[in-house]
Amino acid sequence: MTNSIIHIFLALVMPPLLLGVIGKTKAAFAGRVGAPFLQPYYDIYRLLQKGTVFSTTTSWVFRAGPIVALATAAVAALLVPFGAHPSPISFDGDMILYAYLFALGRFFTMAAALDTGSSFEGMGSAREATYSCLAEPTLFFALITLSRLSGSYSLTGMLTNVSGGAWLYAGASLLLLIGGMFIVLLAENCRIPFDDPNTHLELTMIHEVMVLDHSGPAFGIIQYAASLKLFVLGAFFIQLALPFATGNPIPDWGIFIISMLLLAVVIGIVESVMARLRLVRVPQLLVAATILAAFSTLLVIR
Amino acid sequence: MAQELFAPSTLILTATLLAALSGVPLLFLRFQGASPLQLLSIVLMLAASCLGLTGAGITLLSGYSILFELAWTLPFGPVNFGLDPLSAWFLLPIFLIPGCAALYARSYWHAVNHPGTVRTMTFFFGLMTASMSGVVLARDGISFLFAWEIMALSAYFLVSTEDEKPEVKNAGILYMITTHTGTLGLFALFPLLNLLCGSWFFPSPASLEASSTVSGAIFLTALFAFGLKAGIMPFHIWLPSAHANAPSHVSAAMSGVILKVGVYGLIRTLSFFHGIPLWWGCCVLALGIVSGVVGVAFAIGQHDLKRLLAYHSIENIGIIFMGLGVALVGQKVGSPAMMLLGMSGALLHVLNHAVFKALLFLGAGSLIHATGTREIDLMGGAARRLPYTALLFGVGSVAICGLPPLNGFVSELMIYLGLFQGMQGDGGAAVAVSLAAPALALVGGLAVACFVKVYGVVFLGAPRSEQHATGHEAGLQMLLPMLLLAVICCVIGLVPGVVAGLLQGVSLTVLPSSVGAAGTALLKLVPTAMISLAGLLLLVVIALLALWYRRILQRNPLGEAATWGCGYQRPAPRMQYSASSFAGMLTSLFAFALRPESHQPGRMAGLFPGKSRFASHIPEAVLELVYIPALKRLYQRTSGIRRLQSGILQQYVLYSLVTLIVLLAVSYF
Numbered sequence: 001m002t003n004s005i006i007h008i009f010l011a012l013v014m015p016p017l018l019l020g021v022i023g024k025t026k027a028a029f030a031g032r033v034g035a036p037f038l039q040p041y042y043d044i045y046r047l048l049q050k051g052t053v054f055s056t057t058t059s060w061v062f063r064a065g066p067i068v069a070l071a072t073a074a075v076a077a078l079l080v081p082f083g084a085h086p087s088p089i090s091f092d093g094d095m096i097l098y099a100y101l102f103a104l105g106r107f108f109t110m111a112a113a114l115d116t117g118s119s120f121e122g123m124g125s126a127r128e129a130t131y132s133c134l135a136e137p138t139l140f141f142a143l144i145t146l147s148r149l150s151g152s153y154s155l156t157g158m159l160t161n162v163s164g165g166a167w168l169y170a171g172a173s174l175l176l177l178i179g180g181m182f183i184v185l186l187a188e189n190c191r192i193p194f195d196d197p198n199t200h201l202e203l204t205m206i207h208e209v210m211v212l213d214h215s216g217p218a219f220g221i222i223q224y225a226a227s228l229k230l231f232v233l234g235a236f237f238i239q240l241a242l243p244f245a246t247g248n249p250i251p252d253w254g255i256f257i258i259s260m261l262l263l264a265v266v267i268g269i270v271e272s273v274m275a276r277l278r279l280v281r282v283p284q285l286l287v288a289a290t291i292l293a294a295f296s297t298l299l300v301i302r
Numbered sequence: 303m304a305q306e307l308f309a310p311s312t313l314i315l316t317a318t319l320l321a322a323l324s325g326v327p328l329l330f331l332r333f334q335g336a337s338p339l340q341l342l343s344i345v346l347m348l349a350a351s352c353l354g355l356t357g358a359g360i361t362l363l364s365g366y367s368i369l370f371e372l373a374w375t376l377p378f379g380p381v382n383f384g385l386d387p388l389s390a391w392f393l394l395p396i397f398l399i400p401g402c403a404a405l406y407a408r409s410y411w412h413a414v415n416h417p418g419t420v421r422t423m424t425f426f427f428g429l430m431t432a433s434m435s436g437v438v439l440a441r442d443g444i445s446f447l448f449a450w451e452i453m454a455l456s457a458y459f460l461v462s463t464e465d466e467k468p469e470v471k472n473a474g475i476l477y478m479i480t481t482h483t484g485t486l487g488l489f490a491l492f493p494l495l496n497l498l499c500g501s502w503f504f505p506s507p508a509s510l511e512a513s514s515t516v517s518g519a520i521f522l523t524a525l526f527a528f529g530l531k532a533g534i535m536p537f538h539i540w541l542p543s544a545h546a547n548a549p550s551h552v553s554a555a556m557s558g559v560i561l562k563v564g565v566y567g568l569i570r571t572l573s574f575f576h577g578i579p580l581w582w583g584c585c586v587l588a589l590g591i592v593s594g595v596v597g598v599a600f601a602i603g604q605h606d607l608k609r610l611l612a613y614h615s616i617e618n619i620g621i622i623f624m625g626l627g628v629a630l631v632g633q634k635v636g637s638p639a640m641m642l643l644g645m646s647g648a649l650l651h652v653l654n655h656a657v658f659k660a661l662l663f664l665g666a667g668s669l670i671h672a673t674g675t676r677e678i679d680l681m682g683g684a685a686r687r688l689p690y691t692a693l694l695f696g697v698g699s700v701a702i703c704g705l706p707p708l709n710g711f712v713s714e715l716m717i718y719l720g721l722f723q724g725m726q727g728d729g730g731a732a733v734a735v736s737l738a739a740p741a742l743a744l745v746g747g748l749a750v751a752c753f754v755k756v757y758g759v760v761f762l763g764a765p766r767s768e769q770h771a772t773g774h775e776a777g778l779q780m781l782l783p784m785l786l787l788a789v790i791c792c793v794i795g796l797v798p799g800v801v802a803g804l805l806q807g808v809s810l811t812v813l814p815s816s817v818g819a820a821g822t823a824l825l826k827l828v829p830t831a832m833i834s835l836a837g838l839l840l841l842v843v844i845a846l847l848a849l850w851y852r853r854i855l856q857r858n859p860l861g862e863a864a865t866w867g868c869g870y871q872r873p874a875p876r877m878q879y880s881a882s883s884f885a886g887m888l889t890s891l892f893a894f895a896l897r898p899e900s901h902q903p904g905r906m907a908g909l910f911p912g913k914s915r916f917a918s919h920i921p922e923a924v925l926e927l928v929y930i931p932a933l934k935r936l937y938q939r940t941s942g943i944r945r946l947q948s949g950i951l952q953q954y955v956l957y958s959l960v961t962l963i964v965l966l967a968v969s970y971f
Contacts, residue, residue, distance in 0.1 A: 048854065049858070050858060051858045051859030051860060051861060052855060052858060052859075052860055052861070053860075053861040053862065053863050054860070054861070054862055054863075055862075055863065055864060055865040055866070056862055056863070056864060056865075057683070057763060057764050057864075057865050058762075058865075059685045059686065059692075059761075059762065061685070061696075061761075061762055062762075063851070064848075066851075067844060067847045067848050067851055068844060070847060071840060071843040071844040071847055072840070074843055075836065075839055075840050075843060078839075079836075089832070089835070089836065089839075091829035091832035092719065092827070092828075092829050093715050093718065093719050093722075093828070093829060093833075094832075094836075096714070096715050096718045096719075097706055097711075097715075097833075097836055099743065100704065100705055100706055100711060100746070101706060101840070103703070103705055103746065103747065103750050104700070104705040104706060106750065107700065107703065107705060107750050107753070107754055110754040110758065111754055111757055111758050111762060113758075114754070114757075114758025114759065114762045114763055114879065114884075115758070115762040115763060116763070116865045116866075117682075117683075117762070117763035117764045117865055117873075117875065117878045118865045118866065118867065118868075118873070118878070119877050119878055119879050120868055121879075122758075122878060122879020122883070122884060123879060123883075125754065125758065125879070125884070126879065126883065126884045126885075126886070126887055127887065129750070129751035129754055129755070129884070129888070130751065130887040130888050130891070132747055132750075132751075133744060133747035133748050133750075133751055133888070134747075134891075135747075136740075136743040136744055136746065136747035137740035137741070137743050137744045137747075138740075139743065140739050140740040140742075140743040141736075141739075141740050143722075143739075144721070144722060144725045144736055144739050144740075147722050147725055147726075148725045148726060148732075151726065153719065153722055153723075202868050212866055212868075213865055213866055216858060217851065217854045217855070217858065218851075221847075221851070283887075283891060290740070293740075294740070297736050298733070298736070301725075301728070301732045301733055301736060
């Protein structure tokens with residue numbers, strides 16, 4: 001029970017901090033002081049206080065977009081284990097729900113973008129649709145590999161049973177999986193090299209161009225939902241990459257928080273040292289990630 | 303006596319008869335009085351639906367099973383009919399969808415507006431429904447073929463309702479050719495079965511050995527003949543044009559139900575065998591994967607609303623075949639969980655697809671009614687004019703993508719769980735299964751892309767063409783059937799526990815008895831309660847957030863303005879992203895299979911380029927690039943034999959006589 005409360009508390013409070021850490025890391029690389037760690041919280045709070053301007057073209061779908069995106073990410077947060085702690089909701093097949101919840105959120109975000117009737121937002125929506133399709137098989141290769149390694153059909157079982165021991169007999173497979181999943185993590189969250197959250201040219205954007213017309217509270221919700229999605233997908237990834245556990249609940253929460261912050265730093269470093277890919281190269285990288293994950297699956301079947 | 307009167311078999315036979323007769327009243331009067339007669343035929347059809355659904359429901363709940371033998375002196379012996387949970391499961395869509403479609407037709411194809419076609423249409427619609435029921439009730443090869451042919455022919459008359467249009471006529475002819483090629487396959491299938499078991503009567507479940515050569519031949523002919531009717535790739539060529547050109551409520555019934563009758567045939571045939579080898583399962587699984595991925599890729603490239611939905615049928619049949627494949631592979635590896643999950647997932651997807659695809663086709667009908675076009679790129683902003691249709695079509699779109707909390711998710715989850723179970727095994731089965739799960743995920747992702755495109759371009763944004771920006775909301779008779787189907791989508795999605803128990807019973811009738819003996823329960827394999835919980839949780843979170851957002855909106859200042867055009871001052875509706883531009887990136891990724899064509903006669907060059915045009919199109923690549931060239935070559939090679947085809951009826955009678963004499967002579971020697 002206590003663990004569930006900590007789980008929900010962390011899922012609610014911690015996500016924007018990751019954005020703050022990424023921003024700080026990038027600033028450090030650029031030799032700047034950078035915005036404070038808590039800047040994303042201030043931003044979201046300020047946006048929630050603002051008024052809204054709706055486009056005259058839009059309908060209820062436009063208003064539903066941010067809400068469904070946030071709700072799906074929130075429910076998905078309850079399915080994924082944080083560190084060595086089991087998730088509050090866990091059942092056979094929850095990994096499918098986990099993957100499909102994000103698809104539902106995406107459905108409404110993309111539809112909301114098309115609702116504005118702007119060609120820029122349509123462009124972003126088309127790109128999101130294309131890239132997310134290509135990222136999906138990688139995630140499922142990862143899931144079936146983990147299911148095979150752990151003999152389990154739920155995220156909690158898969159992620160908490162694949163501990164340090166699995167690295168000894170399936171190290172190569174897990175390494176390939178981490179490569180593939182890191183690419184998917186960056187692509188799904190629209191980070192460099194796939195998309196630049198800070199870009200200012202609509203023609204080159206993916207996620208940010210879809211939400212061009214959202215203003216005020218709706219934009220605040222979108223920012224928060226995006227950070228929550230990063231947090232939830234990140235939690236999946238770090239349990240795969242850094243499966244350390246002491247068996248004692250309190251240090252395990254500490255390990256989880258530190259690992260998440262470490263992940264944010266790594267994403268910040270990637271964003272600092274890499275340039276964006278040209279859009280035509282993006283599918284190639286995503287397919288490469290799928291192939292890596294497929295190799296890892298074949299390695300565990302043999 | 304009363305008990306017999308209300309026995310499920312009586313109910314279903316009455317329903318079948320009522321459906322068959324539903325179109326008859328319209329035949330007897332001139333069309334001045336056609337409107338009340340149309341109403342009468344709809345009432346008959348609805349009564350048939352209610353009776354049929356009740357009968358099927360009782361059969362499913364009680365696990366009732368019965369066989370009849372009518373001692374008719376047909377050339378091939380008595381007629382056998384029967385009812386069991388498998389038949390009853392397929393009777394659910396067979397009676398549900400035509401009932402909805404008939405009510406819808408009252409407004410969509412009203413007798414006063416379509417005096418020339420309403421009689422044939424209503425008559426053959428009833429006949430088609432009855433014959434589909436006949437197909438799933440038939441228990442011997444001959445009566446199966448009778449019902450099958452009536453179904454195929456009445457569907458032909460329905461497809462070619464508006465045969466004054468050349469594209470409708472062509473679609474009808476293509477359908478006729480392919481359906482009869484399929485029937486030819488059945489003519490081979492039943493004698494082969496006869497060879498194995500010595501009678502036309504269907505053998506009892508799991509009574510035939512699957513390893514013999516004849517069994518292999520039976521499997522392949524069944525896969526061909528039933529796959530052709532189900533629309534599995536590469537036998538799907540008839541499907542897009544037939545579904546696009548039939549009236550929308552007929553498309554709903556064809557896509558929702560006729561395809562499923564093909565699936566039924568395959569499941570029934572497979573249930574005769576035991577000891578099924580791995581290659582059967584892998585074959586079905588591979589066909590499923592190809593149909594799923596390529597079907598949805600073709601769908602993304604379409605810009606005709608109904609053609610697009612038709613390609614989605616191919617995709618969904620692919621998903622159903624993947625479930626069947628899992629069940630067959632499970633038989634080989636001896637995993638009761640795989641068999642049960644795969645078969646139940648496939649069966650549930652049969653019902654689910656019938657429901658949401660019918661919903662989508664009926665929604666498309668309302669749109670076409672309102673806008674006067676099937677071209678997605680001419681529509682836009684329809685949600686403002688047809689708010690209820692938009693909402694219901696939205697439910698169908700989310701459901702067909704397999705997204706929670708609607709019904710498509712539940713059946714896909716079962717198939718996924720079956721695949722994950724298969725991953726625990728070893729060898730070829732695990733490899734086959736390990737490729738299927740990511741393929742299913744890819745299908746899901748592409749379906750989301752496709753339906754965002756449809757929903758966004760058709761219902762959202764601004765109208766793209768003045769001419770088609772007209773129209774109003776559909777009437778109650780059109781909305782009510784759609785509402786019913788949407789409610790079913792929600793109920794199965796939110797409370798899958800209600801169907802899980804029934805599915806278990808149906809699956810056990812077709813699976814080897816080892817599954818029942820192992821005591822594997824579907825309710826233990828599929829966490830239906832947790833799915834309900836998660837679905838409700840999602841809805842509650844959405845509702846709470848929506849309330850909170852509403853309060854914020856009320857508190858903070860609100861403004862309205864035109865969409866931000868990134869500084870451009872004169873945005874026009876034509877500048878919106880269109881269906882083709884939305885799909886452009888994906889179609890170019892799949893260009894190796896789709897073979898997109900584009901035409902641009904004038905080149906854009908210089909500072910002030912002149913007028914130019916651009917058109918892009920995804921052809922039916924398999925038909926146009928594979929079948930037609932191959933058939934043309936065959937046509938040229940065999941020109942000598944064609945002299946036999948004179949077109950003179952008397953000559954054909956002579957051929958029959960000669961054949962008969964030759965056969966008699968052969969049998970004497």
